[in-house]
Amino acid sequence: MAGRVAGREVRQRVQGSFEQSLERLARSEVGARVDQAKIVVETLGQLKGAVMKAGQLLSIDASEFLPPEALDVLAKLQSEADPVDFSVVEPVLREDLGDAYERLEALEPKAFAAASIGQVHRAFFEGEPVAVKVQYPGIAESIDSDLAALRRVTQSWLRVSGRQVKMDETFEELRQILHQEADYAQELANLNRYGALIGDDDRFRVPRGYEAVSGPRVLTMAWAEGQSLHAWIRTEPYPADRLDMAHRVMDLYCKEFFEWGFVQTDPNHGNFLVAPDGRLALLDFGAALTYERDFRKKYVKLLAVMGTGSDEAIVEAGIEFGLLDPREGEDARLSFAELLKRAVEPFHPSLQPFHFRDPDYAARARTAGVRFVQSLRYTPPPRQLLFLHRKLGGVFNLMKRLDVTLDLTPYWERMVGARFEGPPAA
Numbered sequence: 001m002a003g004r005v006a007g008r009e010v011r012q013r014v015q016g017s018f019e020q021s022l023e024r025l026a027r028s029e030v031g032a033r034v035d036q037a038k039i040v041v042e043t044l045g046q047l048k049g050a051v052m053k054a055g056q057l058l059s060i061d062a063s064e065f066l067p068p069e070a071l072d073v074l075a076k077l078q079s080e081a082d083p084v085d086f087s088v089v090e091p092v093l094r095e096d097l098g099d100a101y102e103r104l105e106a107l108e109p110k111a112f113a114a115a116s117i118g119q120v121h122r123a124f125f126e127g128e129p130v131a132v133k134v135q136y137p138g139i140a141e142s143i144d145s146d147l148a149a150l151r152r153v154t155q156s157w158l159r160v161s162g163r164q165v166k167m168d169e170t171f172e173e174l175r176q177i178l179h180q181e182a183d184y185a186q187e188l189a190n191l192n193r194y195g196a197l198i199g200d201d202d203r204f205r206v207p208r209g210y211e212a213v214s215g216p217r218v219l220t221m222a223w224a225e226g227q228s229l230h231a232w233i234r235t236e237p238y239p240a241d242r243l244d245m246a247h248r249v250m251d252l253y254c255k256e257f258f259e260w261g262f263v264q265t266d267p268n269h270g271n272f273l274v275a276p277d278g279r280l281a282l283l284d285f286g287a288a289l290t291y292e293r294d295f296r297k298k299y300v301k302l303l304a305v306m307g308t309g310s311d312e313a314i315v316e317a318g319i320e321f322g323l324l325d326p327r328e329g330e331d332a333r334l335s336f337a338e339l340l341k342r343a344v345e346p347f348h349p350s351l352q353p354f355h356f357r358d359p360d361y362a363a364r365a366r367t368a369g370v371r372f373v374q375s376l377r378y379t380p381p382p383r384q385l386l387f388l389h390r391k392l393g394g395v396f397n398l399m400k401r402l403d404v405t406l407d408l409t410p411y412w413e414r415m416v417g418a419r420f421e422g423p424p425a426a
Helices: 002-016 022-047 049-064 068-074 086-103 139-161 168-181 184-198 229-234 239-260 293-308 311-321 330-347 359-375 383-402 409-416
Strands: 118-125 128-135 218-222 262-264 272-274 280-282 288-290
Touching (some): 086 128, 139 168, 168 383, 229 272, 229 383, 239 262, 239 293, 239 383, 239 409, 293 330
Antiparallel strands (some): 118 128, 128 218, 262 288, 272 280
16 A cells, blocks of 8 residues: 555656646646545555554544545545455354344345444344444454554654654553454443433434344444435535534533543544434444543643643643653643644634634644654653544544534533633734
8 A cells, every 4th residue: 555655656746747837736736645545545445443443543634634635535434445245244143143143134235334343234123224233253353463563663653753652552542442342242332321321312313222133243223314424514514504513513522521421432424424304313332432530620620721821831731641751851842832722722712703624723733733743752642532632633623624613612611611711822
């Protein structure tokens, strides 16, 4: 994959040197990025497991660096993958369900959808349409070896860059969460818990899970009609509908972390369906995580400090929270403070209502992020925030895709319990 991507880059640069106009050069650049995205999708869509999960993260986090045409291709990693033949997964169904396998009626051999660790088949159970998610054979057993390969690549890059960052904790968190995602019995429990928390909120739908026809590698739930958020946005919904969807997503995140302490941390747009009745159906709970009250109190305290704009206070709080290694130098400390101030900048009163597609803010945030990463010598990604901020980043990028302008003041007050008190953004 790397060779093919690099080859396309070389061809684009050679071709670009002969282009006669800026317009033609721009078209050539976009074409190269689209071709590269297709190569990534083709390769990672075949590999499955932890490696494809890495590609999904890329598809969500790359919105700042790739043109819309390439993002449209990468979006397939969020909702599409190459399914395997039914003969490959049928033994998993029979082993996990035993005699209960026969209770699945009209089970369609052709997969309706496929993802990184399993695929979905339509069926009926007790007369009701259901989605049967079955795991690919050997996925759980391959997680450790997949991560070991990714870890070697990461450590090689760190050695070349001269950094002394220990990634043990980061990869252990990845390992634990991926093994959790491969445990469909745990996902069924998460599904039921989340459904109880949603209760009778008619803005959302959490499908019912069926324990009688589920197992460690098989999860059966009520069928949910609708189109993915990515597909829904492509229909160019009315501004009022996009604004309503944005408020729903923001409200849901505030409930998950700040009220419930139970967060569905996978921001994959394929996990959210806009149903025909307008409700938002929530589907995948394999990576749902619990955050204890004490941890959430510390996080709220950190947000409040970030809102003050004091570099010294932010650095001190960051070290205490475990976000910054105390051995880091002055440049890293200042870059860290700048990054965290940029992170909460959208909530500043002077920027309300905040436009999520503001190119100036995107540039400032990107510059601060790059500067911080380049200044680090010892600090690894924070284990406790790895998946929470994966979700938060997904929420922010979804707001950008929706192209909305929101007054974030009520959300800051819900999160921190007070108004934003920091100085105006520089």
